[in-house]
Every structure is written in structure tokens, then in C-alpha cells.
Amino acid sequence: MSFINSNLDLISTQMRLGTGRLGDSGSFPRLVESGLLEKLENKGFSLTCHEVNTPPVTESEIYASHDHLKYLAPIMEVDKALEQEVYSSLQKGHLPFTIGGDHALAIGTLSGLLNYCQENNEKPFVVWFDAHTDINTAKGTLSGNVHGIPLAVAIGYDQDIFPSFYQKEQYLDPSALHYVGIRSVDDFEQNVVEQHSIPNHPMSALKQLGDEWPKVVVEQIVTEFEKSKATRLHLSFDLDGVDPSFAPSVFTDVPDGVPLPQALEFVTRLKEALPLKSGDFVEFDPGLDDNNNTGLKAALAVLDTILD
Ligand SMILES: [Mn+2]
Numbered sequence: 001m002s003f004i005n006s007n008l009d010l011i012s013t014q015m016r017l018g019t020g021r022l023g024d025s026g027s028f029p030r031l032v033e034s035g036l037l038e039k040l041e042n043k044g045f046s047l048t049c050h051e052v053n054t055p056p057v058t059e060s061e062i063y064a065s066h067d068h069l070k071y072l073a074p075i076m077e078v079d080k081a082l083e084q085e086v087y088s089s090l091q092k093g094h095l096p097f098t099i100g101g102d103h104a105l106a107i108g109t110l111s112g113l114l115n116y117c118q119e120n121n122e123k124p125f126v127v128w129f130d131a132h133t134d135i136n137t138a139k140g141t142l143s144g145n146v147h148g149i150p151l152a153v154a155i156g157y158d159q160d161i162f163p164s165f166y167q168k169e170q171y172l173d174p175s176a177l178h179y180v181g182i183r184s185v186d187d188f189e190q191n192v193v194e195q196h197s198i199p200n201h202p203m204s205a206l207k208q209l210g211d212e213w214p215k216v217v218v219e220q221i222v223t224e225f226e227k228s229k230a231t232r233l234h235l236s237f238d239l240d241g242v243d244p245s246f247a248p249s250v251f252t253d254v255p256d257g258v259p260l261p262q263a264l265e266f267v268t269r270l271k272e273a274l275p276l277k278s279g280d281f282v283e284f285d286p287g288l289d290d291n292n293n294t295g296l297k298a299a300l301a302v303l304d305t306i307l308d
Pocket of ligand 1: 103130131132134147238
């Protein structure tokens with residue numbers, strides 16, 4: 001185990017309201033049933049599990065709290081609880097890792113991280129492995145699905161809608177963010193990414209780099225990490241960044257993604273280069289898996305690599 005910190009706080013939510021869907025994803029129970037916790041304990045982690053439940057919601061509440069963002073109030077409730085879990089884990093000097101659920105959870109997990117960093121004079125660097133940039137705003141999003149907006153909130157947009165999360169002094173610095181695997185971007189999001197010059201290795205760039213890309217991209221991330229004077233690395237891993245042939249069980253699949261072995265190599269190299277201090281794993285939905293449990297196997301392989 002390459003973690004200096006072996007106190008792992010596994011925070012879980014099965015929320016999928018951020019995709020516009022009701023009900024629990026069943027993700028964490030499925031992973032536990034497949035031996036995830038034993039595996040982590042066998043690696044030497046001192047493990048504590050913290051579950052955040054999704055409040056009961058009915059379809060009639062879809063636009064009850066916002067005229068365009070779906071299920072906003074219950075999502076914010078979950079995110080407030082996650083923010084607190086991540087923050088207190090960091091305060092204890094533990095390693096918080098959040099398993100979703102959908103990517104709307106990052107509104108809370110990044111807020112907890114940024115609160116902690118501001119109080120302790122630290123600066124986070126976020127690697128966002130994903131098929132999507134997740135940087136829409138309430139006005140920019142066409143779908144109204146909150147899992148498409150967490151990074152916009154983190155860098156300071158829509159503060160009137162999410163007033164209780166970030167404070168002005170503690171937004172995420174867009175230059176301390178790096179996208180990997182992107183291949184589905186709305187025009188609105190493309191403008192935001194360009195306007196803030198967010199470092200980005202979309203799928204097209206990875207293909208141009210060829211098989212060497214994990215090494216090259218990690219080297220660049222290290223340079224940016226140092227240049228931005230960051231002090232801690234957070235990896236937000238969306239399973240839909242991986243090609244759907246390896247990971248079919250995601251909410252929003254996009255073809256032509258990162259082959260699973262390359263995704264694992266990237267994570268391994270990243271962790272060798274910079275110690276991972278916190279993270280998220282999102283968008284795995286066992287209900288969408290095939291008969292061979294291909295998605296479950298991919299999810300377990302990714303978690304096994306990140307938490308190693
Ligand atoms: Mn995502």
C-alpha cells in the first residue's frame with residue numbers, strides 16, 4: 001500500500017437524482033457484496049464507513065425547488081451532508097473517499113475539501129477523469145441534470161443557487177483543475193473551459209499522444225500542480241470516462257472512451273507522482289450492467305487501483 005495515511009473514511013451515497021432519476025443506484029451495496037471492504041482491509045486500511053442517505057423524493061418534486069434544475073433541494077441536502085463528512089474526515093487527518101451515486105455529489109465533496117483547505121492554508125488540485133466537463137450552469141444546462149454542473153459551482157458560478165456551499169475566497173482555482181478523457185462537451189461548457197483556460201486532455205488529445213499518454217499527462221499534471229502551488233491532490237473519477245465496452249453500467253455513456261487498462265495505468269502513475277489525499281468515484285449503476293457484470297468488474301478494478 002502506497003498511502004502514507006491508512007485511515008480511510010469511505011463515504012457513500014447512492015443518490016442518482018443528479019441524473020434526473022429517482023431511487024437508489026444500489027452501487028455501494030453491490031460493491032460491498034462483491035468484497036470491496038474485505039479487500040481494502042486486507043491492504044491494511046483502517047476503514048470507517050459513512051453512509052449518506054438520499055431523502056425520500058417523488059416525481060412531482062422534480063421542479064419543486066428550481067424551475068430548471070431537477071430535484072435541487074434533496075440533492076443539496078445530500079451534498080451538505082457529504083461536505084460535512086469530507087471536512088471532518090480531513091480534520092481528523094484521514095483520507096476521505098466518496099463512492100456515488102452520480103457526480104452531483106462533488107458539489108458537496110469539493111466544498112468540504114475547499115473549506116478544509118481554506119482553514120488550513122492549503123490548496124487543492126483536482127484531476128477530473130470523465131467523459132463530460134460537468135461545468136454547466138443553471139442557465140447553460142439543457143437537461144437540468146445537476147450532475148452536469150458541479151465544477152461550475154466549484155469555480156464560482158451559480159452562487160445564488162448554492163449560497164451555503166462555497167465562499168468567495170475558497171473557490172476552486174481553474175488552473176488547479178485538469179480534465180482527462182473528455183469527449184462530450186456542450187457549447188456553453190466549451191466557452192467556460194476556454195474562458196478559464198482549464199487544463200484539458202480530451203479523448204482526442206490522448207489519441208494523438210498514443211500509448212504513452214498516461215506518462216505524458218501525469219508529467220504535465222505534476223508541472224501544473226507545482227506551478228499552482230497546490231498542496232493536495234483530489235481525484236474525481238467518473239466511470240463514464242472509461243470506454244462503455246469496459247464499463248457499460250453508467251448513467252450517461254459516451255462511446256470512444258479510455259480503455260480500462262489505460263485508465264488504470266493513468267491512476268497508478270498519478271498516484272506514484274503525487275500522493276492522493278481525497279477522491280470520488282461516481283456514476284456506477286449496477287442496474288445498467290450486462291449479464292457478465294462487466295461494469296461491476298471495471299468499478300472494482302478502478303477502486304482497487306485508486307485505493308492501493
Ligand atoms: Mn461526471
